[in-house]
Amino acid sequence: MPMKKFSFLLFVSLLLGSSGCAPVATMQTPTLAPLLTATRTPFPPARTPTPTSTFTQVPTVTPTLDPAAHFEVSSPLADILLEELSTILSGSFIQPAPGLDDGHHGSDFAYYRHGKHDTMLGLPVYSLLNGIVVGVTSDKKPYGNLVIIETSLQTIPKDFLSLLAPPTELNAYPYNPRMQYCPGLKEQNWTGTVGSLYILYGHLIEPTPLDVGDEVASGQLVGGVGNTGLSGNPHLHLEMRWGSSGTKFASMGYYDTAAAQEEMLEYCNWRISGRFVLQDPMAFLASWAIYSQSQ
Ligand SMILES: [Zn+2]
Secondary structure (H helix, E strand, O other), rough: HHHHHHHHHHHHHHHHHHHHOOOOOEOOOEEEEEHHHHHOOOOOOOOOOOOOOOOOOOOOOOOOOOHOOOOEEOOOEEEOOHHHHHEEEEOOEOOOOOOOOOOOOOEEEOOOOOOOOOOOOEEEOOOOEEEEEEEEEEEEOOEEEEEEEEEHHHHHOHHHHHOOOOOOOEEEOOOOOOOOHHHHHOOOOOOEEEEEEEEEEEOOOOOOOOOOEEEOOOEEEEEEEEEOOOOOOEEEEEEEEEEEOOOOOOOOOOOOOOOOHHHHHHHHHHHHOOOOOEOHHHHHHHHHHHHHOOO
């Protein structure tokens, strides 16, 4: 009963964080995956200042923090190294026409057997980057259970970012009447500025244990590989888009009779509005390999 077995493994890994599985490999620094913590406190709790003698006053030091100093890229899959991902690529990125829902908006990773694993179902999925959870959808087509994590460009090293060369300006894609369930996009007229990278993990076996607003560390558990939504076999669909900072995503669904109008509009907003510009995940990883080797 492999499904039960790996659901159990996922359950154990949810309980124990990284202790139930092998450490996450990163190309930069081999750090253990942080424990799954639904609520993390980024800063120490505020303390009531204790009065200090004027003779022993400690000068206040304001450290200049470089947010990019803590940047790292972790493999999104347990027991798969970053540099191994290309060997289990089962569906390549195909750039869609602007405003249309064709192509393939991400990279798919799948295997039937790998090392000690005889199925991919339930395999722990980890966050590539540090970020914040900005979207969660439970079991709607086409993505199934999904989580979207935002990473601010300010936390990405400048030299790596220049290799990626993200767009700076965002403009509305022309409305295409073929997207007849996206009427809200018809009269759109706006421009935007890119400030963040959004990464979507799709077809997860169960809804992510994370909530919108949770801080996530690179290498932290976000769910397990599944077969939910429009998916023919257990695989991870990894999708990356550049967009304005601070977006939160409501539940999204399409090609699904159970999807509400608002869910279809959210899907259209994410996929075909032009507010979020696609990045090929394998090109991202290739740039990371070049950058990290130069460090
Ligand atoms: Zn896919």
